[in-house]
Structures are given as C-alpha cells and as structure tokens.
Amino acid sequence: xxxxxxxxxxxxxxxxxxxxxxxxxxEWMSKPSLLPPAQWSQPIPHFVEASQRQVARSxxxxxxxxxxxLSEEIFELRxxxxxxxxxxYTRDTWERAIKFVRTSAEMVDRRYGLSFRAPNxxxxxxxxxxxxxxxxxxxxxxxxxAEPGALAEFYGDDYGQAVIRGKLNPAxxxxxxxxxxxxxxx
Amino acid sequence: xxxxQNGLKPRGELHAGVFRGRKGGMSTDWSRYATPxxxxxxxTSPPEHNGVVGLPVGGVxxxxxxxxxxxxxxDNQAHTEVRGGxxxxxxxxxxxxxxxxxxxxxxxxxx
Numbered sequence: 275x276x277x278x279x280x281x282x283x284x285x286x287x288x289x290x291x292x293x294x295x296x297x298x299x300x301e302w303m304s305k306p307s308l309l310p311p312a313q314w315s316q317p318i319p320h321f322v323e324a325s326q327r328q329v330a331r332s333x334x335x336x337x338x339x340x341x342x343x344l345s346e347e348i349f350e351l352r353x354x355x356x357x358x359x360x361x362x363y364t365r366d367t368w369e370r371a372i373k374f375v376r377t378s379a380e381m382v383d384r385r386y387g388l389s390f391r392a393p394n395x396x397x398x399x400x401x402x403x404x405x406x407x408x409x410x411x412x413x414x415x416x417x418x419x420a421e422p423g424a425l426a427e428f429y430g431d432d433y434g435q436a437v438i439r440g441k442l443n444p445a446x447x448x449x450x451x452x453x454x455x456x457x458x459x460x
Numbered sequence: 461x462x463x464x465q466n467g468l469k470p471r472g473e474l475h476a477g478v479f480r481g482r483k484g485g486m487s488t489d490w491s492r493y494a495t496p497x498x499x500x501x502x503x504t505s506p507p508e509h510n511g512v513v514g515l516p517v518g519g520v521x522x523x524x525x526x527x528x529x530x531x532x533x534x535d536n537q538a539h540t541e542v543r544g545g546x547x548x549x550x551x552x553x554x555x556x557x558x559x560x561x562x563x564x565x566x567x568x569x570x571x
C-alpha cells in the first residue's frame with residue numbers, strides 16, 4: 275500500500291511531458307511552409323530539442339546500469355562481514371532491488387519521457403538492500419527486504435515538511451513514488 | 461558508533477545502511493565515558509578496519525520513536541543503545557543527516 279504524506283501537484287510534470295511530445299515536433303516539421311524563408315536553413319528548434327532529449331535519456335539509462343554494476347560488490351559481503359555477526363546478502367535480494375530500479379527507470383522513460391538521477395544501491399540492515407536517491411531538493415530511501423515477497427519500506431522528504439512514506443511491492447511499477455522523486459528534482 | 465569498512469561498499473561513502481540494530485537496539489558508546497579511539501579499539505574485527513561516527517543525543521531523540529538508553533556492561537561503562545526501530549528507512553536517513561565522522565573509515569579495504 276502506498277501512502278502519501280502530503281498532497282503533490284503533478285501538473286508541472288504533465289505540462290513538461292506535453293511540451294516535449296515528439297508528435298508535436300513532427301507536426302511542426304511537417305509544415306515547413308509555416309517557417310519564414312529566412313529560417314529555412316536554420317535548425318528546427320523542436321528537432322534539436324528532441325535530439326538532445328534522446329541523448330539525455332540514453333545517458334540516464336547508462337547511468338542506471340552503471341549504478342547496478344557497481345552494486346554487485348554487495349555480494350562480497352558474506353555472513354559476519356563486520357566481525358560482529360552481520361548477515362550477508364543474497365543474489366535474490368539484490369535481483370529484486372535492481373528489478374525495482376530498472377522497472378522504475380523504464381517506466382518513467384517510456385511512459386513519461388522523463389528521467390531521474392541514478393540511485394546508490396547500498397547494503398542495508400539484516401541482509402536488506404537500500405536504494406537511495408539524493409538530490410539538492412530531496413531524498414528518497416527504499417529498503418528492499420531480505421524476505422522474498424515482503425513489502426519494501428520507503429521514506430522520502432524535501433528536507434522540510436513535505437514527506438512521503440509507506441510500503442510498496444517492488445515487483446510492480448510504482449508511479450506515485452517515482453513521480454514524487456522526479457518532482458523533487460529541479 | 462563503530463562503522464566497519466566493509467559496510468561502506470560499494471562506493472566508500474557513509475550511507476543509511478551503516479545504521480543497524482542488533483537485538484532491538486543499535487549499540488553505541490557514550491562520549492562521556494569513551495573516546496572515539498577507545499570505541500574503535502573495542503571492535504571484534506581488527507580495529508584498523510573500522511571508523512567511528514558520532515551522533516548528537518538531542519538530535520537522535522528528535523527522531524520520532526527513538527530513545528537513547530545508557531546500558532553499561534561489565535567491560536564497557538560507555539555502552540549505550542539507541543532503541544525504537546532503528547531499521548526504519550526514515551530513521552536511518554535522519555541518522556545519516558546528523559552523524560559526524562570522528563575517525564574516518566579506512567577506504568578502500570585491503571584485499
């Protein structure tokens with residue numbers, strides 16, 4: 275179950291999405307006669323913007339994969355890795371964590387044409403794995419538990435009064451949470 | 461509170477996962493009775509593999525649900541536990557924000 279600690283206005287996100295709709299770019303490009311002759315040899319603004327956006331999206335997905343690759347080091351932590359009895363980490367838990375990250379990234383990329391900063395994927399308590407996003411304007415921590423089938427716990431805030439917290443199924447798309455994350459990135 | 465260098469994988473940065481409870485509480489030392497170096501020397505792993513971070517008691521108590529309980533042991537007068545659900549994501553994120561590095565965690569670990 276996802277609970278929102280504060281009401282969030284997603285309309286700016288929707289506006290951004292509509293502004294960048296590639297179909298609008300196509301419409302613009304398909305009517306060159308609308309351009310004044312002096313601008314015929316100039317780059318078409320929407321086309322340039324669409325190209326830049328595509329590059330940014332590609333970079334975003336590369337950064338996500340890099341964060342996932344780096345997190346494989348978590349497997350090196352076997353039982354008692356701190357000398358004080360801490361449990362190790364299983365591939366199953368890690369795979370559920372990275373599936374959550376990849377599903378979230380693909381969802382915002384394909385459905386909304388947006389992106390978010392790559393998270394840090396860290397060892398959490400009791401064999402769990404943390405997925406941690408940190409920006410100048412907010413933080414979100416999602417804890418993927420070691421127990422298969424258990425819900426993940428999350429907490430995020432904007433370093434102030436706006437808070438989001440609750441539990442989620444990491445195997446499913448979590449639109450509200452990820453849109454909250456994106457809205458916290460300016 | 462001690463932080464083992466392995467717990468900083470994969471990036472070598474402090475993160476919310478270093479805060480972990482054992483048997484319901486997170487073990488720390490009260491700075492009234494122990495220096496950071498004494499806390500480090502109490503590690504059951506080689507002390508040089510550990511760093512020490514400090515948490516202000518007032519800041520910890522401001523986090524909803526947390527209590528700071530002095531719990532001296534025969535061999536450690538400074539032993540103090542933070543109780544009340546340290547494993548929660550909200551708690552660990554807030555502890556990360558208020559912690560201060562007293563002895564840097566050695567990084568990277570030697571192979």
